[in-house]
Amino acid sequence: xxxxxxxxxxxxxxxxxxxxxxxxxxxxxxxxxxxxxxxxxxxxxxxxxxxxxxxxxxxxxxxxxxxxxxxxxxxxxxxxxxxxxxxxxxxxxxxxxxxxxxxxxxxxxxxxxxxxxxxxxxxxxxxxxxxxxxxxxxxxxxxxxxxxxxxxxxxxxxxxxxxxxxxxxxxxxxxxxxxxxxxxxxxxxxxxxxxxxxxxxxxxxxxxxxxxxxxxxxxxxxxxxxxxxxxxxxxxxxxxxxxxxxxxxxxxxxxxxxxxxxxxxxxxxxxxxxxxxxxxxxxxxxxxxxxxxxxxxxxxxxxxxxxxxxxxxxxxxxxxxxxxxxxxxxxxxxxxxxxxxxxxxxxxxxxxxxxxxxxxxxxxxxxxx
Numbered sequence: 001x002x003x004x005x006x007x008x009x010x011x012x013x014x015x016x017x018x019x020x021x022x023x024x025x026x027x028x029x030x031x032x033x034x035x036x037x038x039x040x041x042x043x044x045x046x047x048x049x050x051x052x053x054x055x056x057x058x059x060x061x062x063x064x065x066x067x068x069x070x071x072x073x074x075x076x077x078x079x080x081x082x083x084x085x086x087x088x089x090x091x092x093x094x095x096x097x098x099x100x101x102x103x104x105x106x107x108x109x110x111x112x113x114x115x116x117x118x119x120x121x122x123x124x125x126x127x128x129x130x131x132x133x134x135x136x137x138x139x140x141x142x143x144x145x146x147x148x149x150x151x152x153x154x155x156x157x158x159x160x161x162x163x164x165x166x167x168x169x170x171x172x173x174x175x176x177x178x179x180x181x182x183x184x185x186x187x188x189x190x191x192x193x194x195x196x197x198x199x200x201x202x203x204x205x206x207x208x209x210x211x212x213x214x215x216x217x218x219x220x221x222x223x224x225x226x227x228x229x230x231x232x233x234x235x236x237x238x239x240x241x242x243x244x245x246x247x248x249x250x251x252x253x254x255x256x257x258x259x260x261x262x263x264x265x266x267x268x269x270x271x272x273x274x275x276x277x278x279x280x281x282x283x284x285x286x287x288x289x290x291x292x293x294x295x296x297x298x299x300x301x302x303x304x305x306x307x308x309x310x311x312x313x314x315x316x317x318x319x320x321x322x323x324x325x326x327x328x329x330x331x332x333x334x335x336x337x338x339x340x341x342x343x344x345x346x347x348x349x350x351x352x353x354x355x356x357x358x359x360x361x362x363x364x365x366x367x368x369x
Contacts, residue, residue: 006357007364009091010039012111014081016066016099017045021171021282022118023052026096028172030059032356043084044100066103070134078107085109091367094359095138102134105141112366115142116167117152120277120300122206135159143366148279149301168350168358171285177266184267188228188253195227195329198268198292200261200283201275203235203254208274208297208316210244215322217248226251227269227329232258265290269335270328276315278302284310285349288342293335295324309338309345 011033015026026042033040042054046063054061062084066077081103085093094114095101101115115138121131139145139159146167147153156164177184190196197216201207212229220226231241232255245252258264261283265271271287273296278284280301287294294310296302303312311328313320328335350358 006036007360007367008037009363009367010089011041011363012085012088012090012093013040013042013096014064014066014093014100014104015042015044015048015096016103017047017068021169021280022096023048024172024282025118025169027052027054027057027059028170028352029094029356029359030054031057032352033360034059036356036360038360039088041084041088041090043081064103066099068099070099070102070130074103074106077103081107082109085111092363094363098131098134098138101138101142105137112143112369113141114144114146114362114366116146116148116169117156118148118169118279120152120155120279122277139164143369144362146362150304151300152279167362168355169280170350170352170355171280171282171289172352174262174286174289177262178260179263179266181266184263187267188230190228192225194225195269196267197227197229197270197272197325198232198264198287199229199272199274200232200258200264200286201273201281203231203233203237203241205237206276207233207237208276209237209241211274211316211318211321212272213241213244213248213250213252214318215325216245216250216252218322219325220249220251223326223329227325229253229272230255230264232256232261232264261286262290265292268292270295270325272321272325273297273302274315274321275299275302280305285346289346291339291342293328293338294342295321295328305349307345309341311338 030040041060043062043064045065049061064080067073090111093111095104096116097118136159139156139161145156145161145164148169153164216229229252234257271292271294277300296310297315298312299315311324313324
């Protein structure tokens, strides 16, 4: 057990279905809290345990199937959550994401609720209205709302949060690459100085990878050698993106989920983020840490995250994406400058230890209150 004088209580971490940075953040947090002497239980869909390895990391994990959308099926998740925490003497429940927080709020456990807002509600129409209702319920039921970006903090406050502030989310430290740059490039059949452009993230409309497909098709027609674009990740947009790339004869390849992102970054010449919104996007952090020049949309928390260490473009702007990539491919000095700025910028971010300490201080605050 840790010998420091910080908070050492019992906490339940709750998350919904996760395939990206949120799950990795919760795993990092759980490990850090256990190392600090806290009693930790993680609750979430069974698939998360297999994907992230909570149990393998020595963290207690209880399956609670939280559906992607709110509805009558939430009653099963509420019962499962209540069973999981029974007898744990939990002093704090920390929910990650609105869906998990909504289920915790409905469960009415009587335990102080801390919520980390990782994502904004982008849906329109009825789904957007339902999302806004979930946001309001979560904001008002939490003892403390932590936003992964300033706009999420502002949203929580506008919806009536009793207490809200920025909650830093660190990208877990990356392992060293296991393969050489040459070996990574050989995987994709790249010859000579053919550029490799990389993106990593969930295949979801929010990520706007269709822009990257369209840009890739332009580069195939106009550039020699034409860049090869690879995207690592899984999600509901897989088929539509694959069909679009095939239709446009774009050198754009979907890799599925990959566990070798450090290797892919070593082989990449540019990293690209095309999202309509992000808080502290995991891949953007990984790219800057690895010294890979980054082009990213200026949305959510990304401008504050990357500062002057990346090229910022408007969201949904194919021409801006096209131009930014072409300019970087034609300017080795600019690429080298960005490659040098990335790790310097990354050094200013809170690390995993600092995030764990900030969270422990938040737990002490709400459990005392």
